[in-house]
Amino acid sequence: MKMNRGLRAAVALLLACASAAAHAGHYPVTVRSCNRDVTFTQIPARAVSNDLNLTEMMLALGLRTRMAGFTGISGWKTADPALQAALLGLPELARRYPSLETLAAAHADLYVAGWNYGMRVGGPITPQTLARFDIATYELTESCSHVMPRPAASLDDVYNDLRNLGAIFDVEARARMLIASMQSRVADVRRVLNANTQTTPRVLVYDSGEDKPFTAGALAMPTALIRAAGGRNVMDDVAQSWTQVSWESVVARDPQVIVIVDYGAVTAAQKEAFLLSSPALANVAAIRARRFVVVAYDAATPGVRNAQAVETIARGLHPEAFAAHNNTPGTP
Known part of the structure; x- marks a missing residue:
C-alpha cells in the first residue's frame, strides 16, 4: 500500500520528533577536556574539526552531518x-x-581541535576566546601536555577521545565498536611479537628538518605506537611532545630504525634520501642498514589509523617475527 504525500510527511515528522526526543534524553553530558569539564545540553549541530586526524575521527563516528566544515588539511x-x-x-x-x-561566521557550536592541532598556547584561538562566541571546545587528549602535566602518550589517549566524542554526539555504541576494533588489531600484533621475538629495536621518529630534526618526544603519540610495535623511541626520555633535537643527540642514541612521517611538500623518499646523504649520520645503525619505516601523518598522530600504524611499524621493526607467524601452519 502506498502512502499519500501528507501521510509520508506526517510519518517523517514523527520519526524526526522521536529521534530528537531520544537525543534529548541523553543530555546534559559532561566530558573532561584537558583540565576542564565541558557540559553539552544538546547534540552539536555545527561542529568544526581541525587537522586530518581529528577530522577522520569525526567521519569514522558518522558525524559528517553534524559538521559545519573542517580546517587545517x-x-x-x-x-x-x-x-x-x-x-x-x-x-x-x-x-x-x-x-x-x-x-x-560559520556559526560553529563546537571546535574539535588540540594544542598545536588548531590552537596555540597564548594564541587567538583557545577555549576561553571561543567561549565568547558561544563555541564549545573539545581538546585532543594527547595535546593536553601543552597546558597541564601529563604522563607519556598512550593509545588510551585516543580511546578516551573516541569515548568523549561518542558521548558528546550520542554515538557511544559506534565509538565502542571503533575502540574495540583498534584494540583487537593492536592485541594481534602483540601476540605475534610475544611468540616470535625478544628484541626491542631503538627507533627515531623523523618528521622534518635539516638543520635540526623535528621528532617525537615522550608525550607524542609515536612513542606509544612504537612501544606497542615492540620498539623503543630513542627520544622517550625527552619530556616533550613534538619537538626539535640536535643531530648530535640522534647520533649518540644510535637508532636502529627510523620512522619517517609522510606528509607535506617533501616526500618520504626525499626525506630518506636526505638522511642517507648526511655525513653526520653515516655511522648511525639505521643509516648503515638502510632501515626506514614510512607512516602517514594521520597514522602517526592521534586518531583512528593508529592501530594501522602499530601494524606497519611492527612489521618494519620485526619482519622476521611476522615471517615466522605467516609460515606457522594454520595461521590465517
Missing part, C-alpha cells in the same frame, strides 16, 4: 584521495589554523 598537504572524496561537499573553512572570525 590542505595547507599542510596531508589528505589522500580517499579522504578528499569523503570530504567532498564539506567546506574547508581555513587551509591551516582558522581565525575567530572564520569560526564565528
Whole structure:
C-alpha cells in the first residue's frame, strides 16, 4: 500500500520528533577536556574539526552531518584521495589554523581541535576566546601536555577521545565498536611479537628538518605506537611532545630504525634520501642498514589509523617475527 504525500510527511515528522526526543534524553553530558569539564545540553549541530586526524575521527563516528566544515588539511598537504572524496561537499573553512572570525561566521557550536592541532598556547584561538562566541571546545587528549602535566602518550589517549566524542554526539555504541576494533588489531600484533621475538629495536621518529630534526618526544603519540610495535623511541626520555633535537643527540642514541612521517611538500623518499646523504649520520645503525619505516601523518598522530600504524611499524621493526607467524601452519 502506498502512502499519500501528507501521510509520508506526517510519518517523517514523527520519526524526526522521536529521534530528537531520544537525543534529548541523553543530555546534559559532561566530558573532561584537558583540565576542564565541558557540559553539552544538546547534540552539536555545527561542529568544526581541525587537522586530518581529528577530522577522520569525526567521519569514522558518522558525524559528517553534524559538521559545519573542517580546517587545517590542505595547507599542510596531508589528505589522500580517499579522504578528499569523503570530504567532498564539506567546506574547508581555513587551509591551516582558522581565525575567530572564520569560526564565528560559520556559526560553529563546537571546535574539535588540540594544542598545536588548531590552537596555540597564548594564541587567538583557545577555549576561553571561543567561549565568547558561544563555541564549545573539545581538546585532543594527547595535546593536553601543552597546558597541564601529563604522563607519556598512550593509545588510551585516543580511546578516551573516541569515548568523549561518542558521548558528546550520542554515538557511544559506534565509538565502542571503533575502540574495540583498534584494540583487537593492536592485541594481534602483540601476540605475534610475544611468540616470535625478544628484541626491542631503538627507533627515531623523523618528521622534518635539516638543520635540526623535528621528532617525537615522550608525550607524542609515536612513542606509544612504537612501544606497542615492540620498539623503543630513542627520544622517550625527552619530556616533550613534538619537538626539535640536535643531530648530535640522534647520533649518540644510535637508532636502529627510523620512522619517517609522510606528509607535506617533501616526500618520504626525499626525506630518506636526505638522511642517507648526511655525513653526520653515516655511522648511525639505521643509516648503515638502510632501515626506514614510512607512516602517514594521520597514522602517526592521534586518531583512528593508529592501530594501522602499530601494524606497519611492527612489521618494519620485526619482519622476521611476522615471517615466522605467516609460515606457522594454520595461521590465517
